[in-house]
Every structure is written in structure tokens, then in C-alpha cells.
Amino acid sequence: MSKKLRVGAAKIDISPVEGMLPLQQPFTGGYYEEVRKGEELHARAVVVDNGEELFLFEGFELGNVPLSDKLRPMIEETYGIKQENMLLWGTHNHSAPALAGHNNRASTAQVASAPTEERLRWTEHVMKASVEVIGQAMENMRPARYGYGEGKCFINVNRDELFPDGYWMQGENFEGHSPKTMSVLKFVDEEGNLIAAISNYAVHSNMSFCALDEDGKMKVTCDFPGICSAYVEQQYPGAVVVWSAGAAGNQNPLNMPGYVMYDEYRQMYHKHLPNGSAYMLAQSTGLKAAQDVIRTIEGICTYKDHAEIRAVRDEISFPVQKYPDGIDRAYHRKMVDNFHIVPGVKSEKKLAETTLSGEWAPANAQVILFGDIAFFGLGAELYSEIGALCKACSPYNHTVIVTYTGNPWVGYLLDNASTGKKVFQSYGLIKEGQNDELVVRGMLGLFDKVMND
Numbered sequence: 055m056s057k058k059l060r061v062g063a064a065k066i067d068i069s070p071v072e073g074m075l076p077l078q079q080p081f082t083g084g085y086y087e088e089v090r091k092g093e094e095l096h097a098r099a100v101v102v103d104n105g106e107e108l109f110l111f112e113g114f115e116l117g118n119v120p121l122s123d124k125l126r127p128m129i130e131e132t133y134g135i136k137q138e139n140m141l142l143w144g145t146h147n148h149s150a151p152a153l154a155g156h157n158n159r160a161s162t163a164q165v166a167s168a169p170t171e172e173r174l175r176w177t178e179h180v181m182k183a184s185v186e187v188i189g190q191a192m193e194n195m196r197p198a199r200y201g202y203g204e205g206k207c208f209i210n211v212n213r214d215e216l217f218p219d220g221y222w223m224q225g226e227n228f229e230g231h232s233p234k235t236m237s238v239l240k241f242v243d244e245e246g247n248l249i250a251a252i253s254n255y256a257v258h259s260n261m262s263f264c265a266l267d268e269d270g271k272m273k274v275t276c277d278f279p280g281i282c283s284a285y286v287e288q289q290y291p292g293a294v295v296v297w298s299a300g301a302a303g304n305q306n307p308l309n310m311p312g313y314v315m316y317d318e319y320r321q322m323y324h325k326h327l328p329n330g331s332a333y334m335l336a337q338s339t340g341l342k343a344a345q346d347v348i349r350t351i352e353g354i355c356t357y358k359d360h361a362e363i364r365a366v367r368d369e370i371s372f373p374v375q376k377y378p379d380g381i382d383r384a385y386h387r388k389m390v391d392n393f394h395i396v397p398g399v400k401s402e403k404k405l406a407e408t409t410l411s412g413e414w415a416p417a418n419a420q421v422i423l424f425g426d427i428a429f430f431g432l433g434a435e436l437y438s439e440i441g442a443l444c445k446a447c448s449p450y451n452h453t454v455i456v457t458y459t460g461n462p463w464v465g466y467l468l469d470n471a472s473t474g475k476k477v478f479q480s481y482g483l484i485k486e487g488q489n490d491e492l493v494v495r496g497m498l499g500l501f502d503k504v505m506n507d
Contacts, residue, residue, distance in 0.1 A: 057105025058359045061241045062195030063250035063294035065098040065287075066187040068114070069274060070151065074176040077151040078168070079272055082264050086151055086274045090267065090333065093275040095150055097184045098283070098296040099191040100241070100250045101135075102198075102424075107363045108133070109424070110140045110188060111252055113296040115276040118144040120153055120180050122418070122460025128185050133192065138367040141422055141431055143298050144458040145279045148263035153177045160415070160465030160483040162387045191294075198241045198249055199357035202427050202452055205350035207236040209278075209343050210257040212438070213306035214477050218320040221403060222475040223392045224306065225314070225322065231439050232256075232305060236343075237454050238350040239427065242357065248293040251286070253347045254454050256300035256438050261307050261339060265332030275333065278307065281340025286347050295347065300455045301441025303434075303466050303479060311335045317397040324392050361425030366504040369416035370432070370496030372464050375485035376411035387481040405476045408485060415483055416462040421500035427452045430497050431459040432467075435479070439469035440493050447494050449501055467493065 069089045070077060076085035089095070100111040110129065114120060119142045126137045154169040154177040212230025216222050237254040259277045267273050276284075279297035286295040311332030312324035326332075377383050388394040389403045418433035428450035434457060441455045466479040468486035480486060 059198045059200065059361060060103040060195045061100065061198035061249050062191040062193065063098070063100045064187050064190035064194055065096045065294050066183045066190070067094050068097050068180045068183045069094040070176045070179070074172050074179065077172055077176065079264065080152055084272050087271045088273055090273040090275040093280060095147070095274065095276050096280065097187050098294050099187045100252065100294065100296065101188060101191040101195065102363070103195060104361055104363050107139060108135045109363050109365070110135050111296065112140070112142050112184070112188065113298055114144045114184065115147050115280045116144045116150045117146055117148065117152065118458050118463065119460030120184055121155055121177070125181060125184060128181070129188060132185055133188055138365045138420070139363070141420060141429055141456060142460055143431065143456050145259045145277070145297050146299050146302070146458045147277050147279070148260040149275045149277050151176065151274065153180060157461065157463065160463050162384070162466065162478060162482045196249070197244050199359045200361060200425065201240045201354040201357045203238050203240065203350050203354035205236045205238070205346055205353060206234050207255055207343060207346040208234055209308050209339055210234070210255070210305045211308045212304055214304050214472065214475065217322045218316070219322070221390055222477045223322065223390050224478070226308070230304070231442065233300065233438050233442065236346050236350050238347060238354065240351055240354045248290040248351070250294045250296070251347070251351055252296045252298060254298045254300050254456065255343070256302040256441065257305045257307055258302050259299065261311055261336035262332050265311060266329045267333055268330035270329060275336070278336040278340035278343065281337055282343040282347060285341055285344040289348060298456050299458055301436040301438045301457060303437040303468070305438055307339055309335050309339060315397065319400045321395055321397065321401070322392055323395040323397045358425060362423070364423040364504050365420065366500050367418070367420045368500060369462060370419040370492060371414040371416045372467065372484040372489060372492055374411045374413040374415050374483055375408040377408055378406050381406045383481045387478045390476060391478045410485060415464050417464040418459050418462050419496055419500060420459065421497065421504050423450070423504055426450070427454065429454045429456055431456045432493070433459045433461060433463040435466045436493070437467060437469040437472065439471065440467060440490055443490055443494050444497055447498060449505070
């Protein structure tokens with residue numbers, strides 16, 4: 055006889071509180087002065103017991119998994135959940151401060167995480183809460199069934215656009231690859247009440263990035279994915295709804311909080327909307343996405359009360375690029391990032407060619423088989439084209455790509471077709487040109503291991 059599922063879920067506020075602010079915003083030199091009311095940061099945990107294994111899904115409204123090298127062992131020691139039986143991720147929220155100890159090696163820009171007293175207090179708060187919420191989820195465990203469904207959502211757009219001055223920068227490339235699938239894993243109790251839902255969609259969480267509110271203050275916010283989760287939870291009292299990011303390395307929200315202008319040199323640049331506008335647009339986008347999550351949840355009508363869980367965690371390595379001597383990669387990134395273009399000043403963008411350094415960098419890689427659903431997790435910002443290849447090559451019809459899964463972390467992974475475009479994402483750690491094959495081959499190796507060992 056099969057053993058039935060038991061599932062529990064919980065969420066916890068991980069926002070900085072009094073005594074932890076202000077915290078520096080690493081890209082502007084400004085400071086987060088307060089947390090935007092109603093848009094607090096949360097960690098959400100869903101714990102599954104199939105009678106044989108405990109498995110943890112946990113999402114954080116942060117840029118990435120908080121200090122994952124420390125967090126995973128803490129969870130294992132506290133609750134006995136094996137590290138390969140954890141799928142952890144960040145929503146890649148650009149409006150959450152960096153934690154103390156954050157590793158910026160794979161970033162395309164300098165990320166300040168100086169261990170100030172405020173940052174250290176907030177980091178300790180996040181780590182403690184991230185473990186505590188799992189215990190709360192386990193206390194809430196009850197008999198459950200699961201279902202899986204897919205819907206459509208149209209809030210994203212490919213952001214790598216070729217502009218009239220001949221450079222690829224952030225824009226709206228409506229002809230570029232842009233997946234519209236909203237995936238949802240749904241858990242209900244024996245009465246059919248929603249316990250938890252895990253949504254997945256390919257888009258950056260950056261609508262409130264560096265924005266000022268109506269009062270002129272830069273604020274910590276969960277951005278539109280957190281707004282989406284909170285709204286769906288309101289529709290299902292007691293449920294926990296977790297947002298996860300798919301292959302979103304080249305996917306922006308459709309309605310970014312800026313407007314496009316062109317100067318006399320046909321250079322495109324962005325101008326910011328009035329203070330508060332970015333937060334309003336994020337709210338609108340979050341609420342719109344929530345309707346698609348709800349439609350997908352409601353469309354799931356077939357359930358199973360048991361799921362075999364098999365998981366493997368390893369690493370996939372990628373080639374590190376070498377910059378010419380004296381080249382500042384953060385400066386090169388800015389030259390092809392239109393948020394830094396000065397209108398009316400013609401820029402000679404002498405973009406450096408990179409070579410292979412001979413070094414390889416590992417990324418956290420996971421395959422989880424959850425009943426008839428597969429999850430592929432990767433510690434990277436994966437281009438959507440590679441995500442599509444992974445789904446096409448997967449032995450499972452239902453395959454969910456989850457990115458920003460913590461260390462080891464490699465940053466952007468551009469698809470092979472983007473070689474030579476010199477978008478700002480190309481000025482990261484990993485050289486483009488062979489990532490399609492490396493990701494797919496690595497993923498299939500993990501499938502082989504988990505299915506045949």
C-alpha cells in the first residue's frame with residue numbers, strides 16, 4: 055500500500071526591523087531607509103513527508119538564497135532533512151539589501167555587503183527566521199494531495215534589444231524568445247482546501263529597483279512577486295503561495311518603471327517616472343500575475359495522494375572568461391546598460407573582447423523527481439533559450455526550471471546564439487558560446503543519476 059502525503063507550510067517576515075536600517079543600496083550608493091508597508095520580505099517553506107522522505111521547498115524574497123553554504127547544514131542539523139532533499143531559491147528580488155558575507159564574484163556589478171552592525175544584525179535575523187519557518191511548517195503538516203498545472207501569463211518580455219546606435223542593451227525585444235508558461239504545484243488537504251502552491255515563471259524581480267517612493271525615500275520591498283504571492287494567499291486564507299523564478303536571465307517585466315528616450319546621436323536612454331511610480335507599477339504587475347496564478351490553481355482538478363521523491367544535488371561547471379589587463383568589467387557593463395547612458399554625449403563604446411581563462415566555475419545543480427513532475431534547479435541566471443532546451447530534452451513531460459538556488463553560484467549563463475552581442479549580462483563571470491551544451495548535458499547527467507542509482 056502506498057504511503058500518503060503529509061504537507062505543511064508557513065511563512066515568516068524576514069524584513070529588516072528597527073535597529074537594522076538604514077542599509078546601503080549597493081548600486082546607487084544610497085540607502086534603504088525603511089520597509090514599504092504591506093510589501094515586507096518573507097521566507098516561505100513547504101515541507102512534504104511522503105512516508106519515506108522529508109522534502110523541503112523554501113523560497114526567499116531576496117536576491118538569492120541567504121548564505122546557502124551555511125543555511126543548508128543548519129537546516130539538516132535542526133530537522134534532519136537531507137541537503138539533496140532541499141530545493142531553496144530566491145525570487146531574485148532587486149529591492150532587498152545584500153546580506154553580510156554575500157559573494158559578488160559572479161556579479162556584473164560591484165555589490166557592497168560591508169559587515170556593518172546593521173547588516174550583521176539583519177543577516178542574523180534572516181538566517182534565524184529562515185530555519186524557524188521550517189519548524190512552523192512541520193507543525194502544520196496534515197494529510198494532503200498534490201496536483202500540477204500550467205497556464206499562461208504575459209507580464210514578461212525579452213530584454214536584449216538591438217538599438218539604432220548599434221548596441222544591444224536593455225529594452226523590449228518582442229521578437230526575442232520569451233516563455234509565457236505559468237507552472238503551479240498545488241497541495242490541498244482532504245477537504246480540498248489549499249495548503250500551499252508553488253508558482254514558477256521566467257521574469258526578473260526588478261520593478262522597484264533603485265526607485266524612490268512618493269516621500270523621496272528608497273524602500274525595501276518584496277517587489278511584484280511578493281505582491282503576487284500575498285494577494286493569492288488572501289484568496290485562500292491559511293494557504294502559503296511561493297513564487298519561484300524560471301530561466302529569467304534575459305526576461306524583464308513588460309512594464310518597467312522608466313520611459314524610453316533617444317538623443318541626437320540615436321542613443322537610447324531611460325528616464326525615470328515620478329517618485330512612487332515604480333512601486334505602483336510593481337503593484338499592478340503583481341496583482342495581474344496573481345490572477346494568472348489563481349486561474350492556474352483553479353484549473354488543477356486531478357490529484358494524487360502519494361508521490362515518490364527522488365533527488366540528487368551536484369555541480370555543473372562553466373568556463374570562466376578572462377578580461378584584458380587593465381579592463382574594469384563593471385565599467386564595461388555600464389557602457390551597455392542604458393540606465394547609465396548620458397544623453398547628448400556621444401559615447402565611444404570600445405568594448406573589450408574576452409578570452410577563456412582556463413578556469414572553470416561550479417554552479418549548484420539539482421534534479422528532483424516529485425511523482426510525475428521534475429524540477430531542475432541551477433545556481434545561475436539562466437537565459438530563457440537554455441531553459442527551453444532543458445525542458446525539450448528532459449525525460450519528464452512536466453519539468454520546472456528553478457534558478458537563483460544559491461551557492462555555488464555563477465551568475466549569467468547566456469545562450470550560444472547571444473555570443474558576440476555584448477549585452478551587459480555578457481560582462482559577468484562565465485564566457486558565452488558553449489553554455490547550451492554544458493547545461494543540458496549536466497542536467498541529463500543528473501537525471502541519469504537520480505533515475506538509475
